[in-house]
Amino acid sequence: MKKIPYRFVLSEEQMPTKWYNLRADMKSLPEPLLNPATLEPAKEEDLYPVFCKELARQELDNTTRYFDIPEEVLEIYKVYRPSPLMRAYNLEKVLGTPAKIYYKYEGNNTSGSHKLNSAVAQAYYAKQQGITSLTTETGAGQWGTALSEACAYFKIPLTVYMVKGSAEQKPYRKIAMQTFGADVVASPSNTTEAGRRILAEMPDTTGSLGCAISEAVEKAATTPNCRYVLGSVLNQVLLHQSIIGLEAKKAMEMLDEYPDVIIGCAGGGSNLGGLIAPFMKDRLEGRSNTEFIAVEPASCPSLTRGKYAYDFCDTGKITPMAKMYTLGCDFIPSPNHAGGLRYHGMSPIISKLYHDGYIKAVSVEQTRVFEAATLFSRVETILPAPESSHAIRAAIDEALRCKETGEAKTILFGLTGSGFFDMTAYNAYNTKTMTDYIPTDKELEISFEKLPKL
Amino acid sequence: MKKIPYRFVLSEEQMPTKWYNLRADMKSLPEPLLNPATLEPAKEEDLYPVFCKELARQELDNTTRYFDIPEEVLEIYKVYRPSPLMRAYNLEKVLGTPAKIYYKYEGNNTSGSHKLNSAVAQAYYAKQQGITSLTTETGAGQWGTALSEACAYFKIPLTVYMVKGSAEQKPYRKIAMQTFGADVVASPSNTTEAGRRILAEMPDTTGSLGCAISEAVEKAATTPNCRYVLGSVLNQVLLHQSIIGLEAKKAMEMLDEYPDVIIGCAGGGSNLGGLIAPFMKDRLEGRSNTEFIAVEPASCPSLTRGKYAYDFCDTGKITPMAKMYTLGCDFIPSPNHAGGLRYHGMSPIISKLYHDGYIKAVSVEQTRVFEAATLFSRVETILPAPESSHAIRAAIDEALRCKETGEAKTILFGLTGSGFFDMTAYNAYNTKTMTDYIPTDKELEISFEKLPKL
Numbered sequence: 044m045k046k047i048p049y050r051f052v053l054s055e056e057q058m059p060t061k062w063y064n065l066r067a068d069m070k071s072l073p074e075p076l077l078n079p080a081t082l083e084p085a086k087e088e089d090l091y092p093v094f095c096k097e098l099a100r101q102e103l104d105n106t107t108r109y110f111d112i113p114e115e116v117l118e119i120y121k122v123y124r125p126s127p128l129m130r131a132y133n134l135e136k137v138l139g140t141p142a143k144i145y146y147k148y149e150g151n152n153t154s155g156s157h158k159l160n161s162a163v164a165q166a167y168y169a170k171q172q173g174i175t176s177l178t179t180e181t182g183a184g185q186w187g188t189a190l191s192e193a194c195a196y197f198k199i200p201l202t203v204y205m206v207k208g209s210a211e212q213k214p215y216r217k218i219a220m221q222t223f224g225a226d227v228v229a230s231p232s233n234t235t236e237a238g239r240r241i242l243a244e245m246p247d248t249t250g251s252l253g254c255a256i257s258e259a260v261e262k263a264a265t266t267p268n269c270r271y272v273l274g275s276v277l278n279q280v281l282l283h284q285s286i287i288g289l290e291a292k293k294a295m296e297m298l299d300e301y302p303d304v305i306i307g308c309a310g311g312g313s314n315l316g317g318l319i320a321p322f323m324k325d326r327l328e329g330r331s332n333t334e335f336i337a338v339e340p341a342s343c344p345s346l347t348r349g350k351y352a353y354d355f356c357d358t359g360k361i362t363p364m365a366k367m368y369t370l371g372c373d374f375i376p377s378p379n380h381a382g383g384l385r386y387h388g389m390s391p392i393i394s395k396l397y398h399d400g401y402i403k404a405v406s407v408e409q410t411r412v413f414e415a416a417t418l419f420s421r422v423e424t425i426l427p428a429p430e431s432s433h434a435i436r437a438a439i440d441e442a443l444r445c446k447e448t449g450e451a452k453t454i455l456f457g458l459t460g461s462g463f464f465d466m467t468a469y470n471a472y473n474t475k476t477m478t479d480y481i482p483t484d485k486e487l488e489i490s491f492e493k494l495p496k497l
Numbered sequence: 498m499k500k501i502p503y504r505f506v507l508s509e510e511q512m513p514t515k516w517y518n519l520r521a522d523m524k525s526l527p528e529p530l531l532n533p534a535t536l537e538p539a540k541e542e543d544l545y546p547v548f549c550k551e552l553a554r555q556e557l558d559n560t561t562r563y564f565d566i567p568e569e570v571l572e573i574y575k576v577y578r579p580s581p582l583m584r585a586y587n588l589e590k591v592l593g594t595p596a597k598i599y600y601k602y603e604g605n606n607t608s609g610s611h612k613l614n615s616a617v618a619q620a621y622y623a624k625q626q627g628i629t630s631l632t633t634e635t636g637a638g639q640w641g642t643a644l645s646e647a648c649a650y651f652k653i654p655l656t657v658y659m660v661k662g663s664a665e666q667k668p669y670r671k672i673a674m675q676t677f678g679a680d681v682v683a684s685p686s687n688t689t690e691a692g693r694r695i696l697a698e699m700p701d702t703t704g705s706l707g708c709a710i711s712e713a714v715e716k717a718a719t720t721p722n723c724r725y726v727l728g729s730v731l732n733q734v735l736l737h738q739s740i741i742g743l744e745a746k747k748a749m750e751m752l753d754e755y756p757d758v759i760i761g762c763a764g765g766g767s768n769l770g771g772l773i774a775p776f777m778k779d780r781l782e783g784r785s786n787t788e789f790i791a792v793e794p795a796s797c798p799s800l801t802r803g804k805y806a807y808d809f810c811d812t813g814k815i816t817p818m819a820k821m822y823t824l825g826c827d828f829i830p831s832p833n834h835a836g837g838l839r840y841h842g843m844s845p846i847i848s849k850l851y852h853d854g855y856i857k858a859v860s861v862e863q864t865r866v867f868e869a870a871t872l873f874s875r876v877e878t879i880l881p882a883p884e885s886s887h888a889i890r891a892a893i894d895e896a897l898r899c900k901e902t903g904e905a906k907t908i909l910f911g912l913t914g915s916g917f918f919d920m921t922a923y924n925a926y927n928t929k930t931m932t933d934y935i936p937t938d939k940e941l942e943i944s945f946e947k948l949p950k951l
Contacts, residue, residue: 048509049575055502121503122587122878133576133650151605153880153915195875196587215669215920219880222871222923417676421649424576426607426673461607463917466669469676 047143049132051294053125059289060112062282064101065320065392067108068327071399073278073391074366076102077353082497085363092264093271093362094279097168101279110282112164119163119196123152124286128294129458133422135442142445144438145302146458147291147318148425153219154189156428156460157314158274161283162186165272166193176200176269178262180230180255182209182310183383183430184216185460186274191223204230204258206385208249208378216464230255237261237359251375252386257359264361275311276356276365276390284317291455292321302333302455304441308433309337309346309404310383312390318457319402326401336441337393337404338433340412342480343376345369345389346397346404348487352494354388364495367394370482371490377480381409381468382429405437408479412436413472416462428460429468501597503586505748507579513743514566516736518555519774519846521562522781525853527732527845528820530556531807536951539817546718547725547816548733551622555733564736566618573617573650577606578740582748583912587876589896596899598892599756600912601745601772602879607673608643610882610914611768612728615737616640619726620647630654630723632716634684634709636663636764637837637884638670639914640728645677658684658712660839662703662832670918684709691715691813705829706840711813718815729765730810730819730844738771745909746775756787756909758895762887763791763800763858764837766844772911773856780855790895791847791858792887794866795935797830799823799843800851800858802941806948808842818949821848824936825944831934835863835922836883859891862933866890867926870916882914883922 066072075084090099101110112120131144149157169177177199181187187203194201203225210217210229217227230250231238237257241248248254256273263271274280295301305322307315315337325331337346349368356362358372369388376385389397396402409429416432418439419425427435438456445452462469471477520526529538544553555564566574585598603611623631631653635641641657648655657679664671664683671681684704685692691711695702702708710727717725728734749755759776761769769791779785791800803822810816812826823842830839843851850856863883870886872893873879881889892910899906916923925931 049572050509050577052506052508054506055504118503118587119878122583123504129576133572153874153878155917159878192874192878196878215917218920218924218927219917221927222874222880222920224875420607420646420676421678424573424607424613424646424650426676461917463609463669463673463915466672466676470672473672473675 045299047130047298049130051128051298053290053294055121057293058120058125059286060117061109062112063109063285063289063320064104064107064282065323066105066278068324070327071395072105073395076363076365079364093260095169095172095174095270098165098279101282102277113167116163116167123159125290126151128291131423134419137422138439138442138446140442140446141449141451142442143451143453144442145455147287147455148458149287150425150458150461154185154192155463156185156189157284157287158186158189159192160286161274161280161313162189162193164283166190166197166199169270170197170199174268174270176266177272178202178259178269179272179274180204180252180259182206182252182385184209184213184464185383188216188219190272190274191220191225194225195223201225202262203227204255206230206250206252206255212467213464230258232258235261237361241358249378251358253358253372256357257361260357260361275313276386276388278392280313281316281390281392284313285320287314287317287457288320288322291318300453301331303452304334304336304454306336306338306434306437306441306454306456308384308430308459309339309389309393310430311386312393314457314459316390316393323396323401335402336437337397337402338437339404339406340380340384340433341406341408342380342482343370343385344406345387347406350491350494351394351398353497354494356388365391367391368397370487371493373493374490379478379480381471382465384430384433407433407436410472410477410479413477415439426462427458428462429465431459434458499753501584501752503584505582505752507744507748509575511747512574512579513740514571515563516566517563517739517743517774518558518561518736519777520559520732522778524781525849526559527849530817530819533818547714549623549626549628549724552619552733555736556731567621570617570621577613579744580605582745585877588873591876592893592896592900594896594900595903595905596896597905597907598896599909601741601909602912603741604879604882604912604915608639608646609917610639610643611738611741611771612640612643613646614740615728615734615767616643616647618737620644620651620653623724624651624653628722628724630720631726632656632713632723633726633728634658634706634713636660636706636839638663638667638918639837642670642673644726644728645674645679648679649677655679656716657681658709660684660704660706660709666921667918684712686712689715691815695812703832705812707812707826710811711815714811714815729767730840730842732846734767735770735844735846738767739774741768741771741911742774742776745772754907755785757906758788758790758908760790760792760888760891760895760908760910762838762884762913763793763843763847764884765840766847768911768913770844770847777850777855789856790891791851791856792891793858793860794834794838794887795860795862795933796834797824797839798860799841801860804945804948805848805852807951808948810842819845821845822851824941825947827947828944833932833934835925836919838884838887861887861890864926864931864933867931869893880916881912882916883919885913888912
């Protein structure tokens with residue numbers, strides 16, 4: 044039997060040079076994006092005003108199995124990748140579980156998360172096309188930081204619409220983005236039509252990802268040679284994030300291991316989709332029975348309590364419509380919700396796989412999430428992001444079940460990022476002022492009633 | 498010629514299992530610590546009230562060349578080590594230099610710095626001896642965070658005296674330490690005699706490392722079964738930090754490389770001492786002509802403008818005296834100084850090597866440091882700590898000299914940490930409100946007059 048190291052890092056030559064497109068192997072594809080004006084499936088050209096061409100192609104391509112990662116993208120990947128595959132010996136010991144726990148750690152780069160994997164790709168394609176500025180939204184700030192880094196590298200001016208509540212709670216995130224040269228605007232703002240409309244309706248709103256997306260899309264559509272980029276949900280993003288799963292699979296193969304259970308936190312689905320992609324291929328082709336678990340916050344439970352329906356990707360209702368599990372594009376998570384994973388919908392690919400029974404979903408309350416984060420930090424010496432800690436919670440729960448049943452399952456979870464910018468939330472947990480919130484059925488019903496009638 | 502990767506990481510089996518004690522190979526040893534009561538060289542037993550026994554032994558042992566790293570320490574090292582040796586291709590390109598720039602990146606762990614290497618060792622030996630609590634001081638907060646992590650792992654209660662100015666400027670550092678279970682006290686405080694005395698003399702002081710050390714030492718000496726640990730300056734700390742240099746040397750050998758110049762930031766000297774140790778052995782034994790450069794802040798210039806003299810390690814004058822380059826133990830850097838590297842003295846080992854001409858020193862002003870940090874972050878996508886950015890500044894300057902002369906030198910510098918908790922300083926630089934301060938000769942003279950007369 045091979046000796047498994049605590050930390051296994053592939054060499055530069057072993058790093059994958061292609062992204063994997065899971066859609067090429069799905070028997071039953073996600074429903075197409077709809078053009079909201081015609082209600083017809085969106086064509087590549089329909090997406091050009093918002094996305095640059097190559098990304099529009101990647102968004103709609105359901106057949107190309109592998110995409111070459113451009114050399115210029117690999118040149119940045121190589122600064123922080125391959126990321127380590129960790130064996131959580133210390134956590135296993137403290138839990139007293141017979142399970143083997145692995146995690147793929149994406150926090151070892153300045154953005155503090157996996158988001159840089161897609162940011163670099165999207166900034167590169169924009170540069171290639173001669174796009175002269177970009178816009179985006181950010182919630183907790185991981186995506187905004189990642190894109191700021193990528194745009195600094197490729198020298199593309201960037202405007203980030205940051206959810207207002209988060210901008211106020213995380214001033215350091217804002218400074219980090221500014222250090223990389225980005226212009227950061229708290230959203231909703233009075234710099235766009237969409238922002239002004241939302242402010243007129245809800246002057247005291249702390250904002251939402253949906254609002255911020257509306258503002259960023261409008262800014263891109265009304266600025267010459269500007270495009271919008273998004274850090275999750277989209278098929279193109281899951282494609283870029285497949286690097287996580289490809290590396291994890293290769294590393295586990297080299298260690299003669301294969302996961303029985305794969306766990307990922309799920310907000311828009313980018314990390315989960317990227318992590319599971321190559322393993323899901325095995326499952327779809329009958330070569331494995333791996334169980335896939337999406338973990339979402341109880342305060343924003345799109346998979347576990349949402350509707351599988353066509354909905355807008357933004358609150359301002361100007362984006363294409365996607366068939367996905369959604370809480371309704373007007374849903375705004377309770378202000379006590381810390382960290383990211385606050386999007387109203389879910390990646391159409393993840394939604395479809397969940398709908399077809401290939402993925403399970405659980406929701407967890409944030410105090411239990413921070414309990415897991417604190418335990419983890421003390422034995423693994425990594426201070427995890429709140430988002431990532433949802434996966435830690437579920438992995439610990441699974442390992443404790445194994446302790447009861449005596450099963451020696453091999454668990455793999457995605458540790459998407461570090462919590463350096465989330466100290467306010469940790470402080471709330473440390474001082475026992477953190478609370479939980481679970482939306483009532485009535486609240487969700489009101490939100491569902493506003494879903495588009497097709 | 499070998500292809501050099503962007504990022505080269507040794508495997509777990511290649512990680513060194515012994516620390517290297519440079520003193521065993523120094524022809525001319527650092528002067529001994531003096532017991533301040535007797536003015537005689539301190540014996541191991543003299544140190545027992547403050548340090549635990551094995552660390553007292555390591556502190557005074559000038560002959561044992563290699564110390565085995567305990568298995569329990571290796572078990573934590575393996576979670577975040579070996580650390581990557583980076584080739585800064587992107588930085589070289591933007592500078593247009595013929596020089597090859599390498600950096601050893603120690604920021605990829607939660608403490609965000611190299612400090613964890615010694616924290617783990619010191620906490621382990623304390624646990625072994627049955628010590629039931631520890632105290633320490635922290636300035637910028639890297640050491641405090643690192644020791645909090647280590648103490649959380651070994652379940653040892655810890656009190657951290659944090660320089661008051663820093664505690665106010667960096668609330669997130671404090672929360673991080675609290676998350677790992679540490680008790681954080683802003684220093685000077687009224688919880689110790691030393692603190693009360695300093696507060697009586699200077700009620701508005703923002704504190705200094707020297708003050709915080711006095712408080713931590715007093716607390717350890719007056720609490721049953723408690724000991725004090727220090728994150729830099731001491732011989733034992735440089736011993737533990739030799740892991741940095743040992744890994745760097747092994748990695749460079751595997752790449753058929755050897756540095757012509759090694760650059761490290763220097764506050765107390767722990768990172769510099771650890772990084773250069775095995776390379777200095779070669780130089781001392783006539784096998785290389787590598788140039789060693791210590792980089793310090795112009796606002797706290799112990800090597801470039803200090804005296805080589807016996808001085809106290811703390812402001813309260815209760816520690817043993819060390820012969821070192823010092824600005825005087827009452828010296829407090831200007832409040833506009835951002836980040837760490839604010840200690841009044843310098844490691845006796847580094848001081849001796851500098852005095853004997855083996856190390857050069859330069860001082861740099863902080864606006865030039867942040868200019869270098871910002872450039873670096875945009876091309877290498879790592880947001881560096883202000884401390885580490887002193888080394889970046891000097892490395893860039895060296896690379897630009899190479900551009901003028903056409904020399905293709907191989908430069909290695911220590912990138913000791915990440916800047917996630919230093920966003921206030923970055924904001925000052927971004928908004929052009931950061932200023933420089935260079936102490937006047939008169940100021941230093943006043944401080945030197947208070948040096949102990951032996």
